[in-house]
Amino acid sequence: MAQQTEQQPKDRTGRKAADDRGTGTVQRPGDAAGTDQRRVRDSVLVLAIARRELAQQLTNKAFWMSVAITAIMMAVTFGATSYFQSGGGERPSVALAGEQSALAPVLRPHADVSTASDADAARAAVRDGKADAAVIDGQGGIVVQRELPEELGRLLQEAHRAVVLDASLRGHGLTAAEAAEAAAVPPLATTTLDPDAVRTIQRTTTAATAVFILFMLMLVSGLAVAQGVAEEKSSRIAEVLLAKVRARHLLAGKIVGLGASALVQILVLATACLGAAVAFGLFEAPADAVGAGLNVLVWFVPGYILFVTLYAVAGSLVSRPEDVNHVVGPVNGIQMLGLIGPGLALAGTTDSATVEILSLVPGVSWAAMPVRMAYEDVPWWQIGTAFGLMLVTAVVLIRLGGRVYAGGLLQHGGIVKVKDALRGARL
Template identity: 55%
Template structure:
């Protein structure tokens, strides 16, 4: 066969897998449900964030302007002429609290602790100012007494909020991609086992070689997964930006794009393992027995995010994990989100991942070829390799 013919056969197999995924109701259901849940979470985050930024409103009754002036540096103050109007404002939730003559504080249900401290401090300040006035202090003295002290603030890490957002974006992305990879892997293994048990694979192998099937499945399912991920990420990031849930949206977008870049080779690696595992069984009921080791390896990839949150980018254990193929797809983007990583470590980690994929496709292709036409229970890897030689 010519090189062009090989590529055409791989394309046909890939197109078959892509069209099958895009016609699947479960494929679109997972996209819609996941995207809707993420959009809702960002909407709630934006609403809560907006609510937290609003200053409390306090009503002050009477001519006691000193307490109103003392409160204005912390809350929004509304002055009412009489107690009845202030009570109505509290009942109708126009204000959060009302300071009545005599020092009583009126609220609808309960006085929040922070607001209570603010009113107490304002009352103490007003009492001191009134005492200064009685002792003959001038307007300038009372104004200085009412003015809040100027705090000298030193910032140790001005970008801490941005780092936290990048870390949360990477961590959430890794978890979602992990679940997607797990579900896709199980579907791939079951699909291969179904084709083998129903003897469809024998018809396919009459037209194409085993490696055409393997590479075509990887390419087709990978393309479908990429479409799924892009749709979910686009919806989630659009919701996060639209509801103002992010302080640094460009950083979150860059982190998501970097995570997607590392996910592609990780997905190819695990898809290959799941497809090879599916070729080793003759019945779909046995799939769970052969994908156990692949699931365990995939579970280990979650060690990277845990280490990144615990120890930071320079943690020695995280550095090792971020260089190991199969684990680096999750560990390295998390490490890059937390802090700076030397460029040579990034390049070496990605190169090791590509080398691992090349070796796995070569060896896994032989196991896949040897296992497809062997029936009668679970085929051992050694038997599949021997069968591939003949």
């Protein structure tokens, strides 16, 4: 019995030491069950914290107001884009004076035509806004108030050329039918080397637009996370929470909860944007747009985890919420680099080596790679490498950031240095 009494504490001590150190000691019966129980307990804690964060976001009126305002702004933007692409929805108006009324039959299919009694009346119509342009006999030519729109100018010049050519041909004895036949020039046939060019542009534009929207969402969410962590630290709420849960559980719960709330925002905004784009006829192939958007969302997940972790860590380093802006600058700078790839793609610089390099760099690839995939066939190994590096970076950052987060929350008095936070970490 005495031997058993001495052996039992040694067993318990041995198991505890193995758990804390993570060494390769021989696993005793019951250790596996204990490990499983700890994993279940850890998961329950993380989910509980995540539910708390999610509930706070979903019950916040400002959260829904920002979602609604952003959705309305995107719908209005798509509507305005469709309106201006269609030429503003209005036909141009033209006033004709004197013999220039011969232009009327040529112009009427494309513009609203009115006839003025003389040159002064035609100029007055333009001056009063009743006509966008006037065509006057002699040296009067085309009269506009400020600037002649390019499309309207082309229309007037072609109509004038057609009327003059018709008059010249008929002056040489040709009938109206013969003059029309002689003036008819068959158009040149067009061969498209890239028949999918329109769909490629659509996919690229959709992917880049999605990246910009998610970038703003990530930026706003990240700043809110940093501010929230700083407020919890300054009010000592963080110390109360750390007395009940470990720092890594608190950090993981925040990431999961805020990620879920971000997903809600994304779904609402994506539905509004896609619905508006389809309704206004901006997408020739909606399936391509949906595919490009979903691909961006897949890449957004590890990027979001990475940056939210950085923002949470940054918030834990300050003692006052007012100091948050002093520590989030480097995070904002790294995040801004992600916009270079989509920006170059929209500018037409799709063959740039810069885009290829950026699409492989962790922290930047979440934005560059899906846009690159939208306009070209990317080798599978580059896709796998970029995504794998993002995941590895996120995992490493969570572990390292968890230590900084833990050490930073418990230290007060100004901005805590990262090395001091690591030294004071208690995980």
